[in-house]
Amino acid sequence: MxxxxxxxxxxxxxxxxxxxxxxxxxxxxxxxxxxxxxxxxxxxxxxxxxxxxxxxxxxxxxxxxxxxxxxxxxxxxxxxxxxxxxxxxxxxxxxxxxxxxxxxxxxxxxxxxxxxxxxxxxxxxxxxxxxxxxxxxxxxxxxxxxxxxxxxxxxxxxxxxxxxxxxDAVTALSGSGPAYFFLVMEAMQAKGMAMGLSPEVAKQLTLQTALGAAQMAISSDVDAAELRRRVTSPKGTTERAIKLLQDGGLEGLFSQALEGARLRAEELALELDGE
Incomplete structure (x- = not known):
C-alpha cells in the first residue's frame, strides 16, 4: 500500500x-x-x-x-x-x-x-x-x-x-442500520425523561448503554441471543421488558424493515441504471 x-x-x-x-x-x-x-x-x-x-x-x-x-x-x-x-x-x-x-x-x-x-x-x-x-x-x-x-x-x-x-442486504443491514439503533436510542431517552430523569442523564445513560452492549457483543465468544439470556433474570425487570417487546412483534417488525430496505435498494439500482 x-x-x-x-x-x-x-x-x-x-x-x-x-x-x-x-x-x-x-x-x-x-x-x-x-x-x-x-x-x-x-x-x-x-x-x-x-x-x-x-x-x-x-x-x-x-x-x-x-x-x-x-x-x-x-x-x-x-x-x-x-x-x-x-x-x-x-x-x-x-x-x-x-x-x-x-x-x-x-x-x-x-x-x-x-x-x-x-x-x-x-x-x-x-x-x-x-x-x-x-x-x-x-x-x-x-x-x-x-x-x-x-x-x-x-x-x-x-x-x-x-x-x-x-x-443490497448489506445496505439493509449495516448501511441503513445506524438509523435503526438511533431510533431505539431516541425512544429509550424519551421514556427515561418521561420517567423523571433529566435530559442529560437520560441521554448519557442511553448512549453508554448502547456503547457497552456493542462492546460486549464484539468482545464476547457467544452470540447476541446468549448475551441477552445472560442478562435476563427469571421474573426480573429485564424479562418483563423483553416479553413486552416480543409480544409487540419486535422481531417481525425488524424483519419487515430490513426486507423493505433491501427491496428499496434494488429499486434504486434499477432507477439509476435507467438514467
Whole structure:
C-alpha cells in the first residue's frame, strides 16, 4: 500500500473520513490526490491532511493507481462518462462508494473492461467505526482486492460479499442500520425523561448503554441471543421488558424493515441504471 497513489473524485464527508483514516494508519498524505469543483470541500480536505487537491479529474487519474469515486449516485453517470477516456488509458482500479450504482452500469459508463470494486460503507465510517461490504468484478486481481480492503479498513470493518446482489442486504443491514439503533436510542431517552430523569442523564445513560452492549457483543465468544439470556433474570425487570417487546412483534417488525430496505435498494439500482 505504501507505494500506491490514491485519488478521490469527490471531496465530501466520506472522502474526508477515508483520507483521515488512511493518514492516521500511516499512509503518506503526499500520495493522496483529491478532485472536486467546490473549493470549500478541498479546503476542508487539506485541513484533514496535506493532500494534493484540484478540480481536474483527468489530471488526477493520470497521477494515481487507484481512483475512489466518492460522488453522489445521481451524478455518477455524468462523472464516469466524462472520465471514461482517461480511465481507459491509465487503467486504474476504480472503487465506488456510491449506493445503488451497479458495477455493470459503472463499467459501461467508463467504457468497459474496467477493474471495479463496489463498496457499501455506513455513516459510522465518519468516526472510523464503519462497517463496509465490498464486491469486486471479474477484472479485479488479488493485489487490487487487498488494496481495496486495506483502504476501507482505515475507517472500520471491511468484509467481502460473494455476489453483487448481496450488497443490497448489506445496505439493509449495516448501511441503513445506524438509523435503526438511533431510533431505539431516541425512544429509550424519551421514556427515561418521561420517567423523571433529566435530559442529560437520560441521554448519557442511553448512549453508554448502547456503547457497552456493542462492546460486549464484539468482545464476547457467544452470540447476541446468549448475551441477552445472560442478562435476563427469571421474573426480573429485564424479562418483563423483553416479553413486552416480543409480544409487540419486535422481531417481525425488524424483519419487515430490513426486507423493505433491501427491496428499496434494488429499486434504486434499477432507477439509476435507467438514467
Amino acid at each position: 505504501s507505494t500506491m497513489r490514491i485519488g478521490f473524485i469527490g471531496g465530501g464527508n466520506m472522502a474526508a473520513s477515508i483520507i483521515g483514516g488512511l493518514v492516521a494508519s500511516g499512509f503518506p498524505a503526499e500520495q493522496i490526490w483529491a478532485s472536486d469543483p467546490n473549493t470549500e470541500s478541498l479546503d476542508k480536505l487539506r485541513e484533514v491532511a496535506p493532500v494534493h487537491t484540484g478540480s481536474d479529474n483527468h489530471a488526477l487519474i493520470a497521477a494515481v493507481d487507484i481512483v475512489i469515486l466518492a460522488v453522489k449516485p445521481q451524478i455518477m453517470k455524468i462523472v464516469a462518462s466524462d472520465i471514461a477516456a482517461s480511465v481507459k488509458e491509465q487503467q486504474p482500479l476504480i472503487i465506488t462508494i456510491a449506493a445503488g450504482v451497479t458495477s455493470g452500469s459503472l463499467n459501461g459508463w467508463l467504457g468497459g473492461n474496467t477493474a471495479i470494486v463496489r463498496c457499501m460503507p455506513n455513516t459510522p465510517a465518519l468516526v472510523r467505526s464503519g462497517a463496509t461490504g465490498l464486491f469486486a468484478n471479474a477484472k479485479v486481481n488479488a493485489t487490487q482486492r487487498a488494496q481495496a480492503e486495506q483502504i476501507l479498513q482505515a475507517v472500520g470493518l471491511a468484509l467481502w460479499v460473494d455476489n453483487e446482489a448481496q450488497l
